[in-house]
Structure formats: C-alpha cells, structure tokens
Amino acid sequence: MGLDYNDAGDQNTPRSPQELAAEKDRLREALLARIEDALFHLFPAGRVQGNKFFIGNVRGDSGDSLDIELDGPKAGLWSDFASDDGGDIFNLWAAAKGLDAKRDFPKIIADISAWLGDEPVKQTSPRPKPAKQALAVDTLGPYTAKWDYHDADGKLIACVYRYDTAGGKEYRPWDVKTRTHKAPEPRPLYNIPDILKSDIVILVEGEKCADALIGQNLCATTAMNGAKAPVEKTDWSPLKGKQVFIWPDNDEPGFVYAENAVQAVLDAGACSVHIISLPPGKPEGWDAADAFDEGFDCPGFIRNAVNAGLNVAPNYSVRELLADVSPMPPDIIAPRVLTQGGLLVFGGAPKVGKSDFILCWLIHMAAGVEFLGMRPPHPLKIFILQAEIQYHYLRERIRELRIDPAIVKAALDNLVITPQLKLVLNEAGLATVVNTIRQRFGATPPDIIVIDPLRNVFDGGEGEGSENDNNAMLFFLQKRVEALRDAVNPDAGVIIAHHTSKMAKKLIEEDPFRALSGAN
Numbered sequence: 001m002g003l004d005y006n007d008a009g010d011q012n013t014p015r016s017p018q019e020l021a022a023e024k025d026r027l028r029e030a031l032l033a034r035i036e037d038a039l040f041h042l043f044p045a046g047r048v049q050g051n052k053f054f055i056g057n058v059r060g061d062s063g064d065s066l067d068i069e070l071d072g073p074k075a076g077l078w079s080d081f082a083s084d085d086g087g088d089i090f091n092l093w094a095a096a097k098g099l100d101a102k103r104d105f106p107k108i109i110a111d112i113s114a115w116l117g118d119e120p121v122k123q124t125s126p127r128p129k130p131a132k133q134a135l136a137v138d139t140l141g142p143y144t145a146k147w148d149y150h151d152a153d154g155k156l157i158a159c160v161y162r163y164d165t166a167g168g169k170e171y172r173p174w175d176v177k178t179r180t181h182k183a184p185e186p187r188p189l190y191n192i193p194d195i196l197k198s199d200i201v202i203l204v205e206g207e208k209c210a211d212a213l214i215g216q217n218l219c220a221t222t223a224m225n226g227a228k229a230p231v232e233k234t235d236w237s238p239l240k241g242k243q244v245f246i247w248p249d250n251d252e253p254g255f256v257y258a259e260n261a262v263q264a265v266l267d268a269g270a271c272s273v274h275i276i277s278l279p280p281g282k283p284e285g286w287d288a289a290d291a292f293d294e295g296f297d298c299p300g301f302i303r304n305a306v307n308a309g310l311n312v313a314p315n316y317s318v319r320e321l322l323a324d325v326s327p328m329p330p331d332i333i334a335p336r337v338l339t340q341g342g343l344l345v346f347g348g349a350p351k352v353g354k355s356d357f358i359l360c361w362l363i364h365m366a367a368g369v370e371f372l373g374m375r376p377p378h379p380l381k382i383f384i385l386q387a388e389i390q391y392h393y394l395r396e397r398i399r400e401l402r403i404d405p406a407i408v409k410a411a412l413d414n415l416v417i418t419p420q421l422k423l424v425l426n427e428a429g430l431a432t433v434v435n436t437i438r439q440r441f442g443a444t445p446p447d448i449i450v451i452d453p454l455r456n457v458f459d460g461g462e463g464e465g466s467e468n469d470n471n472a473m474l475f476f477l478q479k480r481v482e483a484l485r486d487a488v489n490p491d492a493g494v495i496i497a498h499h500t501s502k503m504a505k506k507l508i509e510e511d512p513f514r515a516l517s518g519a520n
Contacts, residue, residue, distance in 0.1 A: 023109055023113075024090065024109065027109065027112050027113065027116070028076070028088075028089065028090070030116050031076065031089050031112065031116070032075050032076055032089070034116075035053075035068075035070055035075060035076060035089070036048060036053065036070065038089070038093075038115070039053045039055075039068060041115065042060070042092070042093065042096040042097075043055040043060045043096065044060070045060055045061065045062040046060075046062075048070070051069065051070050051071045051072075052067045052068065052069060052070060053067065053068040053070055054066070054067050055067075055068075057080060057082065057083070058080070058085075058092070058095035058096055060096065062167060063167060063168075063170070064165070064167070064170055065080055065081050065082040065083075065170070066078060066079070066080040066081075066082075067079065068089075068092065076088055076089035076092075077089075078091075078092050079182065081171075081172055081173065081181065081182065081183075082171075082225060082228055083228070083230060084182065084183050084185075084187075084230065084233060087101070090105075090108060090112075093108055093111070093112060094108050097111060099111075141163060141165070142163075143161040143162060143163050143172075144162050144163060144164045145161070145162040145207075145208070146159055146160070146161050146162070147159065147160045147190065147207035147211075149188045149189075149190055149192070149224070150191075150192055150193055151188070151192060152192055152193065152196055152238075154193050156176055157175075157176055157177065157184060157188055158173060158174060158175055158176055158183065158184050158187075158188060158224070159173070159174040159176070160172070160173050160174070160207060160224060161173075161174065171225065173224060173225075183224055183225070183233075185233070186233055186234060186235040187223065187224040187225075187229070187230075187233050187234045187235065188224065188235055189221045189222070189223060189224075189234070189235065189236065189238055189239070190207055190210050190221045190222045190223075190224070191210060191214065191219070191220065191221045192221075192238050194214070194219050194221075195219060195221055195238045195239065195242070196238060197219075198219035198242070199242065199243060200219065200242070200243045200244075200245065200306060201219050201220070201221055201239060201242045201243070201244050201245070202218055202219065202220040202221070202244075202245050202246075202247055202288075202302060203220075203221055203222065203223075203239075203244055203245070203246045203247070203261060203265070204220055204221070204222050204246075204247045204287070204288045205222060205226040205227050205247075205248060205249045205254055205257055205287060206222055206226040206287070206289075207222055208289045209222065209247070209249075209287050209288035209289045210222045210288075211289075212288050212289045212291070212292035212293075212298070213247075213288055213292075213298060213302075215292070216292070216298050216299055217299070218298065218299065218302055220288070221238075221239075223261070226257070227249065227253040227254060227256070227257040229257070231260050231261065231264045232264075234264065236264050236265055236267070236268035236270075237268050237269075239265050239268050239269070239270045240268055240269035240270065241269060241270070241271060242270050242271060243270070243271050243272050243306075243309075243310065244265050244270045244272070244273045244274070245273075245274050245275075245276055245302070245305055245306060245309060246258045246261055246262070246265075246273065246274070246275045246276060247276050247278075247287075247288050247302075248275060248276075248278070249285055249286070249287040250278050250282050250283070250284060250285060250286040250287065251284050251285050254285075254287070258275045259275070261273075262275065272309070272310075274305070274309035276301075276302075276305045276309075277305075279301075279490075280445050280488070280489050280490070281443060281444055281445050281489065283443070297326070329491075330377045331377070332376070332377075332380065332447055332448060332492075332493040333365060333374050333375070333376055333380075333448075333493070334374070334375045334376075334377070335375070337374050338448065338493040338495065339493065340491040340492075340493065341485075341490060341491055341492070341493070342493050342494070343477075343481075343493075343494045343495075343496070344493065344494070344495045344496070345495075345496050345498055345516065346358065346495055346496070346497050346498070347497075347498045347499070347500050347515065347516045348497075348499070348500060349499070349500050350499055354452070354453070354497050355386070355388065355389060355397075355452060355497070356397065356401070358384070358450065358452060358495070358497060359397070359398065359401060359417075360401055360403060361374070362382050362384070362415060362448070362450070363401070363403055363407065363408060363411045363415060364376075364403075364407060364411075365380045365382065365448070366379060366380055366381070366382050366410075366411035366414035366415040367379055367407045367408070367409075367410035367411040367414070368380070368410065369407050369410070379410060379411070379414050380414060380446075380447040380448055381414050381441060381444060381445070381446040381447050381448075382414060382415045382416070382446055382447065382448040382449075382450065383416050383417075383437050383440070383441070383446040383448070383449050383450065383488075384415070384416070384417040384418065384450040384452060385418055385421065385425075385433060385449070385450065385451050385452065385457065386417050386418050386419065386420065386421070386450075386452050387418075387420055387421050387422075387423075387451075387452065387453065387456035387457050388420055388452065388453060388456060389419065389420055390419055390420045391419035391420070394417065394419050394420075416440050416441075416446075418436070421457075423457065424457055424458070424459050425451075425457040425458070425459050425476070425480045425481075425484070426459040426480075429457065429459070430480060430483060430484060430487075433484060434484065434487045434488060437449075437488050438488070445488050445489035445492065446488065446489060446492060447489075447492060447493065448492060448493045448494070448495060449484060449485060449488065449489075449492050449493075449494050449495070450494075450495045450496075450497070451481070451494070451495070451496045451497065452496075452497035453496075453497045453498060453499060454467065454476075454496050454497065454498045455467060455498070455499060455517070458476055459475075459476055459480055460472030460473070460475055460476060461475035461476070461479065466518070467517065467518030468517075468518045473518060481494060481496070498516055498517060498518075499516075499517045500515040500516055500517060501515060501516070501517045
C-alpha cells in the first residue's frame with residue numbers, strides 16, 4: 001500500500017498514546033518496505049551481506065559489530081555484539097539520531113514521517129532470500145584466536161573469538177548457556193578459578209594481555225571486550241576481598257578503562273585498587289602483551305608496583321638475588337661512572353671550569369663518543385638545568401670549545417641546555433622544569449639530567465634550611481631531585497655540579513669528599 005505523510009498535520013500537536021501506537025504500526029510497515037533505503041540513510045558506511053545489514057556501531061562507524069535483520073518476522077531487529085545493545089527499527093533510528101527511544105518518541109515518529117515523505121513509498125517486490133541464513137561471524141572468516149571463560153567450578157560459560165579482517169580486528173562473544181553469539185548476562189571476568197585462589201589480581205585490557213601475565217605465574221584477568229567493556233554489565237564480584245592492580249594500555253582508551261574500573265572494583269568489595277604507573281617512553285598502545293614480547297621483566301614490574309601500592313619496601317632474599325641471572329642493565333656512562341637511576345656529584349672550586357668540563361664531556365656523551373675513558377652505550381639524550389651562564393655567554397662558550405666539529409654535529413639535537421634560569425627547584429620550579437623537558441623531548445625522555453650548580457636552585461623545604469643543613473639537603477635530594485627524575489624518566493642518571501669549600505690541602509687529600517660544600 002502507499003502512504004502519504006505530507007498531510008500529517010502539525011507534529012507539535014499532542015497526540016494520544018493510541019494515536020502514536022497506530023502511527024508507529026503504520027510507520028513500521030512503511031520502513032520495513034524500504035528497509036535498505038532507511039538503513040543506508042542512517043548509516044552510509046554500512047553494507048548488505050546475505051539477509052543482514054552490517055555497520056560498526058550506532059554512530060555509523062564502518063565495521064561488523066552491529067547487524068540488522070532485513071527479512072522475515074525479525075526484519076528490523078538489531079543487535080550490537082560490542083555493546084550488547086539491541087532492539088527494533090525504532091530504537092535503532094533513535095540511537096542513530098542521538099534520541100531517547102521513550103522520551104523522544106513523538107520526535108522520532110515525526111522524523112521518520114518526514115524522511116518517508118521525502119519520496120513516496122513505492123511497492124517493492126519481496127527480496128529473494130539467500131539459500132543460507134548465515135550468522136554474522138560467518139562473514140568474518142575463520143577465527144584467529146579463542147579465549148574460554150569459566151565459572152568458579154571451572155565450567156565453561158562463555159568464549160570470545162577473534163577475527164582478523166580487512167577492516168581490522170573483530171571480536172565475537174559466545175554464550176554457552178543460550179548458544180548464541182552474544183555476551184552472557186552479566187558478563188563474567190576472565191580466569192575466575194585463579195582469581196578465587198589469589199590475594200593479588202592484575203586487571204588488564206584484553207585476554208591476550210591476561211594470558212601474557214598468566215604465563216609468567218601472575219594472576220591476571222580482564223573484563224570481556226577490554227576497554228569497550230560496559231562496566232555496569234560486568235560481574236566484578238570475584239574481586240571481592242582482593243588487592244587489585246590495574247595495568248592499562250598506554251593510550252587514552254586504556255586510561256579511561258582503568259579509571260572506570262576502579263570504582264566498579266571497589267563497589268564489588270575489593271580491599272584496594274591501584275592503577276599501575278607505566279614505564280616512561282613506551283609507544284602508544286603499549287600493553288602487557290607487548291611487554292612480554294619485548295622481554296620486559298613483567299614479574300619484577302608487578303612486584304615493584306605491588307610493593308609501592310601496599311606501602312611495602314622492595315625486598316629480596318639471597319636466594320632470589322642469586323636466582324636472578326638476567327643481564328645487568330647497561331651503564332649510562334661506563335665503566336660504572338653513571339648507572340641507571342644513579343646519582344653522580346661533580347665537585348670543584350669556584351671558577352675552575354666545572355661548567356666548561358661538563359659541557360665538553362657531555363657533548364661527547366650526546367654524540368656517543370668516548371671521552372677520557374668514559375663510554376656511552378649510544379648517543380645519549382641529555383638535559384642540563386643550568387643556572388649560572390646567561391644565554392649570549394652560553395652560546396659564546398659553546399663556540400669556543402675545542403671539540404671535533406663531527407662530534408659536535410652528532411650531538412646537535414641530543415644535548416639541551418637552559419640559559420641562566422632564575423628559579424628555585426621548589427614545587428613550582430619543579431613543575432616548570434618537568435614541563436620543559438617533556439615539551440622538548442616528547443616521548444623519548446633524556447638519559448641524563450644535569451643540575452649545574454646545586455646551590456643556585458637549592459630548596460630546603462618548609463624549614464628553609466641551607467645546603468649546610470642535613471635535613472634540608474635530604475629534603476632537596478628526595479623531594480626535588482628524585483621527584484624530577486621520577487616525573488621524567490625513573491631510569492635516568494642524575495649529575496649534580498657542586499662547589500667545594502676552602503679546606504687545607506692535606507684534609508682534601510685524606511678525604512676528598514669532605515671538600516664538597518654543605519651537608520655532604
């Protein structure tokens with residue numbers, strides 16, 4: 001039959017529920033008669049295969065997660081495997097238009113009426129039904145990975161299949177109980193039997209990441225669908241009474257997933273929840289599976305995170321120390337001049353050329369060239385927080401250094417120096433320096449941080465003690481120098497240039513370290 005909605009009247013006039021219901025029935029018939037046109041109107045990036053229409057989601061992104069029936073008694077019904085949402089053609093229209101299916105129902109009716117009125121409804125012959133009523137997963141080819149979800153008794157309750165398609169990775173859940181391609185209600189956590197036997201659980205994003213940690217004797221789990229997991233549809237109860245540590249993927253969705261999971265896990269009765277700080281300098285999207293693939297020390301990383309989260313100092317038995325036969329980390333400057341996470345104090349009397357020596361030395365290190373027997377493993381990235389030499393005299397001094405031009409050329413972009421900074425390394429100064437380093441070095445933090453000299457940026461804390469005060473010096477080293485290193489690169493080496501005091505030559509020869517000014 002043909003319907004003409006051009007004379008539908010004033011759509012703003014309130015209509016009774018009976019009138020709306022009658023109009024809904026008429027519109028459904030009209031929409032289903034032109035269902036493909038309607039779907040391509042809503043989702044231009046969609047595609048038809050078999051007796052279904054496929055699209056990525058209700059926002060219209062390309063993909064196969066959402067499918068709509070085109071034929072038979074289920075025509076117009078849809079389901080989204082990723083979000084577990086679904087409904088009829090009216091719900092779909094509402095979702096695509098950003099409307100609420102109940103609250104905005106009159107508006108939805110009016111919108112559909114207007115679209116149908118753009119072109120008179122034409123009689124169409126029934127679409128020929130395909131020989132095979134294929135499931136959506138059949139269109140994705142063979143699966144490339146499969147993960148099983150078990151309940152507390154070890155009984156299989158769900159599976160997740162991965163498909164590598166031309167459009168990227170696709171995941172499909174399987175509910176064992178209902179034997180349908182959808183997630184169970186509620187969605188279970190992965191690896192429940194091990195969770196129930198463990199006090200500490202690592203929550204990651206995705207089954208592949210969980211398996212990477214499980215293979216290293218760590219108890220790991222994930223919510224079904226990873227970062228896309230609907231928090232409210234996941235059963236977090238197995239984490240009750242557990243100490244949970246969340247290892248997010250190194251990207252925005254990963255951090256959002258971690259933040260959303262924190263409250264859900266706490267609401268489930270977990271003893272504590274901590275989001276693990278990722279190592280600096282890792283690429284976008286870096287996760288636990290990538291860490292395993294690159295030979296990263298996942299157990300050690302987790303152990304340190306747990307110790308920090310539980311306020312327990314790292315500790316190792318002699319057995320554990322002797323059992324660790326992994327290679328030693330390379331020196332930042334060999335042999336053992338400056339080690340990863342190490343601190344080197346370079347002292348000298350005023351005006352003897354400390355800054356010139358440091359510049360000459362570190363230009364070689366930035367070029368990856370040996371200097372006076374000191375060897376870098378590769379060209380190092382170095383930041384010098386310099387608080388004595390003004391800009392014009394700094395550039396003059398660099399030009400006057402007698403260094404092979406080829407070495408200088410190799411160091412051009414690796415060594416970054418501030419001109420004389422008039423700041424104290426207090427909280428505000430620390431934030432300024434951290435932001436400066438991040439802006440300059442980006443995703444590749446410096447290997448070495450230099451403070452030249454200590455006296456010009458010293459902050460002794462609330463007591464305002466000087467460098468001659470032991471407590472003030474300890475405060476500066478812990479709350480300023482270590483905080484700077486932790487914020488930029490925990491593995492960076494730190495070099496501090498410092499003045500010496502006037503002392504008898506004999507005393508200096510007997511104990512050179514005592515010559516350093518202040519609380520040595």
